[in-house]
Amino acid sequence: MSWTLMIHGGAGRFERGRLSPEVEAATRAGLARALDAGTAVLAGGGAALDAVAAAVAVLEDDPHFNAGRGAALTREGTAELDAAVMEGATRGAGAVARVSHTRSPVGLARAVMERSRHVFLAGVGADAFSREIGLEQVGNDWFVTDPRRTNLAELLARDDDAYDVDMKYGTVGAVARDAAGHLAAATSTGGVTGKRWGRIGDTPVIGAGTWADDRGCAVSCTGAGEYFLRVGVAQAIDARVRLLGESLDVATAAVLTEVSALGGTGGAIVVGADGQGGWRFTTPGMNRGLATAGGERRVAIYGDEG
């Protein structure tokens, strides 16, 4: 049986000439490492959940992406991290929001699913659970990088009530179908630069930014969370595939059109029960990658890369 892995490293205003050659090369290298991590699991006959968790954990540790280390910063200059995982066979799910000290938020989301009676933990309680079960803890400064400090300073200098909706910094996610035919999705983010008041986006909300259902598809989103939340994007794509019999591409396009109609932009990666995968985005670019059992392997950033 074949397997498919798709990853994203955020949708946004990635246009040729806007990214420095160094950032572009580092972004492509980070995506390639994440594909390697997920591919190692799937090629060895491993589970989709293990593959998406492994791919996302690599991108969380990479400061070039907006998740884990290198997260977009709150208005106060701190990192508050959101993540979720879901597996399609059982529709088991785990999510965390506003995590401040757990090195791998996606690992914590998975632990919520597998080692607690709950689905969604937030804030100090999520970190307390993480400590109790022995996950690696770091100081909040570990997540904070100089480029993100600069991004925040520039934003606040422009407008005191600033809130970044350009999402240029790369939320991360993965979807997979394993050789046994099971699906899984994982997504992790620092949210949007300049966020405050405990703002939470779509990423950790099951059915909005993250979703997996073996009867339909697995979805991981990136984009303007305030819009993706109100459309319930990930679950809506699955519902169209499962209940209307639409193709992944038609369903994803239709739901992103709903997001656009409300005024939001972004993208999604999707894999179906038959192993077909696809991506779509309404931003100029989306960091993304694909690997399959058939030997296909691709990393792309710009809209014109196919």
Ligand code: ASP
């Ligand atoms: N969807 C994320 C959020 O709103 C941001 C992103 O995808 O870049 O928190």
